[in-house]
Amino acid sequence: MIIAAAHGSTPAPSLNAVGRGERAPDPAAFYDALRAAPAPAAAADPFTAHVLACILAVGLHEAALDGSSLGRAVGLDRDQLAQLLRDWLPAGLAQIDLAAEPSTAAFDDEEEQLLQLLQSHQADQSAPARWLTAMVVRRSMSDNHLWQDLGLIERAELTRLMDERFPHLAGRNVSNMKWKKFFYRSLCEMEGFTLCTAPSCRECADFDNCFGEETGESALARIRRDAPRAG
Numbered sequence: 001m002i003i004a005a006a007h008g009s010t011p012a013p014s015l016n017a018v019g020r021g022e023r024a025p026d027p028a029a030f031y032d033a034l035r036a037a038p039a040p041a042a043a044a045d046p047f048t049a050h051v052l053a054c055i056l057a058v059g060l061h062e063a064a065l066d067g068s069s070l071g072r073a074v075g076l077d078r079d080q081l082a083q084l085l086r087d088w089l090p091a092g093l094a095q096i097d098l099a100a101e102p103s104t105a106a107f108d109d110e111e112e113q114l115l116q117l118l119q120s121h122q123a124d125q126s127a128p129a130r131w132l133t134a135m136v137v138r139r140s141m142s143d144n145h146l147w148q149d150l151g152l153i154e155r156a157e158l159t160r161l162m163d164e165r166f167p168h169l170a171g172r173n174v175s176n177m178k179w180k181k182f183f184y185r186s187l188c189e190m191e192g193f194t195l196c197t198a199p200s201c202r203e204c205a206d207f208d209n210c211f212g213e214e215t216g217e218s219a220l221a222r223i224r225r226d227a228p229r230a231g
């Protein structure tokens with residue numbers, strides 16, 4: 001397991017050796033382990049390295065919890081994960097069993113719609129841009145605020161990510177809508193406003209659900225806090 005390796009224990013089994021129902025490792029420790037080795041790309045762009053590590057950390061935690069895979073949790077295939085780790089988080093290369101990761105990343109119809117929206121608004125077509133698009137899409141299907149589902153420390157980090165990676169799209173969120181709701185509204189707009197229950201947000205009964213604060217605790221901090229104390 002990645003955590004055991006990070007703390008210098010004897011040979012670590014792969015992530016996939018963590019069985020369903022076994023205690024999931026602390027995602028904050030996953031984060032620390034992933035960032036344990038330097039990488040030129042991370043030195044040049046520490047914010048992107050931080051975001052990638054946050055997303056992989058919550059993905060590793062989820063995969064350990066449900067016995068699935070990191071790739072499934074974050075929407076990346078084996079080759080994408082290998083390149084990401086090699087270029088940005090090389091400490092993870094020796095600790096994640098890439099052979100157990102999916103050879104292709106499959107997205108359902110809802111995800112495909114969001115994928116198209118974000119891909120059409122990427123600031124560039126670099127590999128990190130494409131990974132982050134896929135990761136945001138997959139994590140958008142989870143239940144919490146998007147910044148929490150991405151494992152970020154606070155909502156402001158998601159706003160910065162959107163501004164940097166999807167500037168034109170982010171610039172349209174002038175009312176500071178909740179980000180998942182903003183995606184939904186954008187898809188609704190593309191569909192001719194057939195998804196939302198009202199033609200205008202001001203007239204909509206769901207207004208309070210779509211706007212307002214996205215407060216809460218970071219997934220990395222919450223899971224660490226809620227974990228049973230040893231001893």
Ligand code: SF4
Pocket residue numbers: 181184185188196197198199200201202204205206207208210
């Ligand atoms: S407030 Fe209503 S109309 Fe606006 S995005 Fe939400 S559901 Fe759609």
